[in-house]
Amino acid sequence: MNWHNIVTVYLKELKDSLRDRRTLLSTILIPTLVMPLLTFGVGTVMSKVIKKAQEEIPSVAILGGEDSPAVVAALKKSPKLRVVATPADWKQAISDKKLRVVLQLPAKFEAGLLAGAAPAVMVYNYAGELKSENGARVLERYLIELREQTIADRLAEHGLAKTLARPFEFKRENVAPPEKVGGNMFGGLVPYLIIILCFTGAMYPAMDLTAGEKERGTMETLLCSPVARVDLVLGKFLMVLTGSLSAMGFMLLSMGLTAAVGGSLMGGGGAVKAGAGAASSRAAMDVIPMIDPVGLLGVLAMVFPVAVMFAAGAFTIALFAKSYKEAQSYLAPMMIVVILPAVIGMLPGIDLNWRLALVPLLNLSLVCKEMLSGVWHWNYIAIIFGSSCVYAAVALALAVKMFSREDVIFRT
Amino acid sequence: MIEARNLTKTFKDKKRGVITAVDHVSFTCRPGQIYGLLGANGAGKTTTLRLLATLLQPSSGTATVAGHDVVSAAQQVRTHVGFLAASTALYARLTAREMITYFGELNGMSATAIKARIKQLSAELDMAEFLDRRCDKFSTGMKQKTSIARTLVHDPAVMIFDEPTLGLDVMTARAIVKFVRECRDRGKTVIYSTHVMSEVEKLCDTIGIIHDGKLCAEGTLAELRAKHAEQDLEEIFVRIVGLEDTK
Numbered sequence A: 001m002n003w004h005n006i007v008t009v010y011l012k013e014l015k016d017s018l019r020d021r022r023t024l025l026s027t028i029l030i031p032t033l034v035m036p037l038l039t040f041g042v043g044t045v046m047s048k049v050i051k052k053a054q055e056e057i058p059s060v061a062i063l064g065g066e067d068s069p070a071v072v073a074a075l076k077k078s079p080k081l082r083v084v085a086t087p088a089d090w091k092q093a094i095s096d097k098k099l100r101v102v103l104q105l106p107a108k109f110e111a112g113l114l115a116g117a118a119p120a121v122m123v124y125n126y127a128g129e130l131k132s133e134n135g136a137r138v139l140e141r142y143l144i145e146l147r148e149q150t151i152a153d154r155l156a157e158h159g160l161a162k163t164l165a166r167p168f169e170f171k172r173e174n175v176a177p178p179e180k181v182g183g184n185m186f187g188g189l190v191p192y193l194i195i196i197l198c199f200t201g202a203m204y205p206a207m208d209l210t211a212g213e214k215e216r217g218t219m220e221t222l223l224c225s226p227v228a229r230v231d232l233v234l235g236k237f238l239m240v241l242t243g244s245l246s247a248m249g250f251m252l253l254s255m256g257l258t259a260a261v262g263g264s265l266m267g268g269g270g271a272v273k274a275g276a277g278a279a280s281s282r283a284a285m286d287v288i289p290m291i292d293p294v295g296l297l298g299v300l301a302m303v304f305p306v307a308v309m310f311a312a313g314a315f316t317i318a319l320f321a322k323s324y325k326e327a328q329s330y331l332a333p334m335m336i337v338v339i340l341p342a343v344i345g346m347l348p349g350i351d352l353n354w355r356l357a358l359v360p361l362l363n364l365s366l367v368c369k370e371m372l373s374g375v376w377h378w379n380y381i382a383i384i385f386g387s388s389c390v391y392a393a394v395a396l397a398l399a400v401k402m403f404s405r406e407d408v409i410f411r412t
Numbered sequence B: 001m002i003e004a005r006n007l008t009k010t011f012k013d014k015k016r017g018v019i020t021a022v023d024h025v026s027f028t029c030r031p032g033q034i035y036g037l038l039g040a041n042g043a044g045k046t047t048t049l050r051l052l053a054t055l056l057q058p059s060s061g062t063a064t065v066a067g068h069d070v071v072s073a074a075q076q077v078r079t080h081v082g083f084l085a086a087s088t089a090l091y092a093r094l095t096a097r098e099m100i101t102y103f104g105e106l107n108g109m110s111a112t113a114i115k116a117r118i119k120q121l122s123a124e125l126d127m128a129e130f131l132d133r134r135c136d137k138f139s140t141g142m143k144q145k146t147s148i149a150r151t152l153v154h155d156p157a158v159m160i161f162d163e164p165t166l167g168l169d170v171m172t173a174r175a176i177v178k179f180v181r182e183c184r185d186r187g188k189t190v191i192y193s194t195h196v197m198s199e200v201e202k203l204c205d206t207i208g209i210i211h212d213g214k215l216c217a218e219g220t221l222a223e224l225r226a227k228h229a230e231q232d233l234e235e236i237f238v239r240i241v242g243l244e245d246t247k
Ligand SMILES: Nc1ncnc2c1ncn2[C@@H]1O[C@H](COP(=O)(O)OP(=O)(O)O)[C@@H](O)[C@H]1O
Pocket: A410, A411, A412, B011, B012, B013, B019, B020, B021, B039, B040, B041, B042, B043, B044, B045, B046, B047, B048
């Protein structure tokens, strides 16, 4: 190993890659844009849609209210609901989103209430449809109020206190610091993005520096030089690693900037006009939560050996291919292999244990979730970091070995 | 100086089984001479030259290049070799100057030495006009000149050419042939592979005819003509290789 040669190869590959549009796109441009797009784009649209759905006064149709005039009249007076005429095919109307909910009152509902007969009421809606679910919630809240009022009336009739049927009250309040809530809600998303970007960041330089060189005929030129093959691999590998880390770095940088911009828009509300700016900044704060900065540093440290593994792995696989296209067809399916453990790590309820701590990528995604919400299980962290380093070393050794095999370099 | 001793290279191929691409080949190339390796497509020329340039490892046998063994001292061999083939391309996104500089650095030259060498080569090869332009915009002639400068940057004692005129237009091919001669005149050891008879006739001091991995005949043009009582090299070649018999 000769560091001077490794650095020479690395610097040349760096210069070469900085002139390659595909590499720039995957290691700088897309990682920079992904966070602002997610927050200001998707975030704004999402929050607008939800707000609009909640602002809408849901339309409700009533079935069988003829003998319950008092209930119907009270419903019609409610400002939170809009009672409309019942269409003949009301089920179809709900499915077509022309009608949000239908309330079915049984025959002689009011009379039954007075007689203490416990009649059953039905609410029909479109499950999973945002506006219909919202309508059903409003309608159910109204029904609960009606039920409580009935209880109160009956208790009063018998001269009993209201607290008989409602012996205590309760309330819910969040006491966790905001970064813990953020870590839990989005802790899964950040490592997920980091893992994907680390991989795509490594992928393009890896293909360009191996299969791409074979295809363009420069690999043979390079091998004619007196530099040892180990030095060539390490120089090239360092460039692939640079791509991987730069993708992650640019993503985190732009995430920080997005949060800062979102935060300043929010904080300096007086200076900034209300309206679009405020709406998007609120969206930004919704999507980029308060994340523990120490946790983020921990994540970076944990990601490093994984980036090494990705760089060496992508390098090895791409090296085997004869052409850029062939390399792409090997590496593109690898995306799924990479994303799957990250997605599993995002699922709620899956927590670290000794066995999962040894599963590559899944362990990273789980430990990152913990770190970002301020939980530090040092024994798991040590095991995960250690095992990731071992996997990385194996991948790198494999890359070096593959590079010295003539049937790989001169594959025909 | 190149001395090949029973050089042998076999490949394992899934479809074709074991291929002996180079089969116990022995020859000697001397400084100030051009050794021509003449053979049809698939005869084993490229494989032989790759073995000499240590791009491939021999299965058995060995060779010494500039006094170093290709198996035990591959790295030293490469410091003394300039290898130019139809398949050795340029980095498209680098300029000619960057390309030559990179290979100077890989050969362990100092920055000042590289600068001086580029100045000299650029004057000799008339490259000044495109030295700082990117290689992907070059004509084939410019590419060849840059490749030549790349192989010469460390002033190697041994030059290996693998069908360097393949696919080039007449003018560029002539420039290459002229350059190969200059290498010889400067006392370098030159080995030159081709399947073109006329190039061998014009260029080579010694001719080795390779077929099916084996070196079938060797000698100067005059020796081969005398031995086969035939003036036309193509006739001699066909007779040696024995292609006519199989027809
Ligand atoms: N990497 C390889 N793997 C398998 N077979 C090969 C490889 N390289 C060359 N060959 C085979 O070896 C023989 C000699 O090839 P080559 O040296 O390229 O011949 P030439 O340069 O004279 O045309 C051919 O049959 C070729 O198919």
